[in-house]
Amino acid sequence: MILRGIAGLIATLVLWTAIVYLFDVPAFLLPGPVEVFNRIVFLFENAKLTRHIWVTLSEIVAGFVFGTAAGIFAGVVFARFPRAERFATPLILLLQTAPKIAIAPLLLLWLGIGPTPKIVLIAIVTFFPVMSGMVTGLRYGEGSFRDLATVLKLSPWQRFRHIELPSALPSVLAGMAVATTLAMTAAVIGELIGANEGLGYLLSSGQENSDTSVVIGMVILLSLIGWAFYEVIELIRRRSLGRFQLS
Amino acid sequence: MSQSERMIDIAGVHKTFVADHGTVTALEPVTITIKQGEFISIVGPSGCGKSTLLRLISGLDHASGGTITLDTAGRKRPVGFVFQEPVLLPWKTILENVRFPLDTAGVSRAEADKVALDLIKMVGLVGFEKALPRQLSGGMRQRAAIARSLSDDPPILLMDEPFSAVDLMTRDTLNDELLRIWQSTGKTILLVTHSVDEAAYLADRVMVMTARPGKLKCVHDVDLSRPRGEDTKLDPAYHALVAQLRRDLRTPGVVHGERAH
Numbered sequence: 001m002i003l004r005g006i007a008g009l010i011a012t013l014v015l016w017t018a019i020v021y022l023f024d025v026p027a028f029l030l031p032g033p034v035e036v037f038n039r040i041v042f043l044f045e046n047a048k049l050t051r052h053i054w055v056t057l058s059e060i061v062a063g064f065v066f067g068t069a070a071g072i073f074a075g076v077v078f079a080r081f082p083r084a085e086r087f088a089t090p091l092i093l094l095l096q097t098a099p100k101i102a103i104a105p106l107l108l109l110w111l112g113i114g115p116t117p118k119i120v121l122i123a124i125v126t127f128f129p130v131m132s133g134m135v136t137g138l139r140y141g142e143g144s145f146r147d148l149a150t151v152l153k154l155s156p157w158q159r160f161r162h163i164e165l166p167s168a169l170p171s172v173l174a175g176m177a178v179a180t181t182l183a184m185t186a187a188v189i190g191e192l193i194g195a196n197e198g199l200g201y202l203l204s205s206g207q208e209n210s211d212t213s214v215v216i217g218m219v220i221l222l223s224l225i226g227w228a229f230y231e232v233i234e235l236i237r238r239r240s241l242g243r244f245q246l247s
Numbered sequence: 248m249s250q251s252e253r254m255i256d257i258a259g260v261h262k263t264f265v266a267d268h269g270t271v272t273a274l275e276p277v278t279i280t281i282k283q284g285e286f287i288s289i290v291g292p293s294g295c296g297k298s299t300l301l302r303l304i305s306g307l308d309h310a311s312g313g314t315i316t317l318d319t320a321g322r323k324r325p326v327g328f329v330f331q332e333p334v335l336l337p338w339k340t341i342l343e344n345v346r347f348p349l350d351t352a353g354v355s356r357a358e359a360d361k362v363a364l365d366l367i368k369m370v371g372l373v374g375f376e377k378a379l380p381r382q383l384s385g386g387m388r389q390r391a392a393i394a395r396s397l398s399d400d401p402p403i404l405l406m407d408e409p410f411s412a413v414d415l416m417t418r419d420t421l422n423d424e425l426l427r428i429w430q431s432t433g434k435t436i437l438l439v440t441h442s443v444d445e446a447a448y449l450a451d452r453v454m455v456m457t458a459r460p461g462k463l464k465c466v467h468d469v470d471l472s473r474p475r476g477e478d479t480k481l482d483p484a485y486h487a488l489v490a491q492l493r494r495d496l497r498t499p500g501v502v503h504g505e506r507a508h
């Protein structure tokens with residue numbers, strides 16, 4: 001799996017270099033991999049690239065954590081009180097179907113240019129798949145567990161901790177895996193629209209300066225981060241199946 | 248019978264389920280008073296409302312009419328329930344599953360472990376404490392479920408075919424263990440079984456139920472001396488009762504062609 005990924009990566013680099021040299025593409029359109037690599041190293045040394053990566057990463061992690069927590073909480077509430085779900089569904093659907101790129105300026109207007117609007121945007125996009133994963137997990141969770149909880153007179157918290165969360169865990173993690181891609185997109189959108197830090201900010205300033213190397217470099221960095229992020233959640237999800245999947 | 252002796256008072260309790268295509272009478276009105284410390288067996292063909300009756304007593308379902316009174320004032324968990332399926336939490340080990348009622352009642356870990364390990368030993372699952380339920384056979388899972396139901400020592404124990412997935416040898420051992428626990432704790436036990444031998448061997452009284460609609464046909468007193476053991480199985484009175492129960496279940500016109508499996 002990983003080996004094949006690396007092989008694909010090398011093939012892409014070779015193809016990329018070949019195109020640049022064979023067709024003699026001007027550097028402002030498509031710089032070669034070496035050039036892009038040098039540019040990234042330059043950014044590390046001179047433009048606090050580490051700091052920008054850190055800003056974007058921390059926004060993603062914070063937004064993802066908030067979104068996941070809210071999604072799990074809402075899932076439990078909706079599964080327990082179907083009326084709450086009927087009440088909240090139109091609002092959630094509206095938020096969900098509105099293009100994120102349209103919400104972003106609004107959030108920036110309300111919350112300023114710092115990390116907060118990005119975190120909120122990431123949380124919003126993370127919320128939905130996690131919430132539906134939780135609701136699905138609880139719906140299909142065995143009714144007999146509910147009987148056990150009733151006989152043992154478990155408190156709502158005990159029910160959640162010992163029965164609901166574990167039985168919904170596989171579908172919650174599946175929702176989280178989907179949310180990683182959405183969270184990456186949301187982070188970049190937020191930073192593109194208004195920021196003075198972060199990878200999205202570097203991306204847009206690269207574009208303004210017609211610095212193709214920077215733009216391509218940022219695209220590559222963001223892809224790598226998104227890929228690693230997804231793989232981490234996937235790994236946790238697969239690991240959990242042995243124990244948590246209902247037979 | 249004095250007031251304090253009545254543990255479970257069932258008065259005219261019936262249950263009708265509303266299904267897509269009309270209603271199903273799961274249980275016609277049942278009236279019976281169960282004394283404290285009594286051991287009751289319930290036999291009857293599939294679909295006669297045995298599980299329904301236990302679910303009503305435990306409060307898992309609500310009766311369509313009639314009243315059920317439990318004399319368990321002050322107990323947070325009046326009933327323990329061994330379900331027809333083991334219902335073990337797949338993400339917890341056998342030890343954690345057996346300990347679950349204690350853990351969720353705030354009993355200290357050391358004390359809970361002691362009780363749980365004793366019960367695991369009793370049901371013959373030593374060596375599987377750290378195993379997950381999926382690694383156990385059906386009968387072993389059911390034994391773990393029995394251990395769990397006993398761990399927090401409920402005054403009333405409702406058992407829905409607890410030994411149906413257990414082999415005959417183990418079943419005999421578990422029957423005797425159950426009698427021993429019952430005698431030393433004074434629990435009130437209601438046990439559903441498809442085995443008339445088991446029903447007669449264990450109980451003070453046997454409730455015979457019939458299907459379509461589910462109803463209580465009759466109640467037999469079991470006049471066999473305690474403690475019961477291998478001698479009981481040789482007692483002519485025991486055989487007479489078993490034969491009587493078989494006849495009850497077979498009587499044509501009452502049991503419509505459906506027999507216990």
Ligand SMILES: Nc1ncnc2c1ncn2[C@@H]1O[C@H](COP(=O)(O)OP(=O)(O)OP(=O)(O)O)[C@@H](O)[C@H]1O
Binds near residue numbers: 293
């Ligand atoms: N939730 C339900 N909804 C509709 N009908 C039900 C429901 N539960 C039970 N019934 C019906 O009630 C009747 C009695 O069911 P019950 O489960 O009590 O039978 P049982 O005596 O336990 O049978 P078995 O020996 O097969 O376990 C059956 O006809 C069944 O179809």
Ligand SMILES: [Mg+2]
Binds near residue numbers: 297298407
């Ligand atoms: Mg049943």
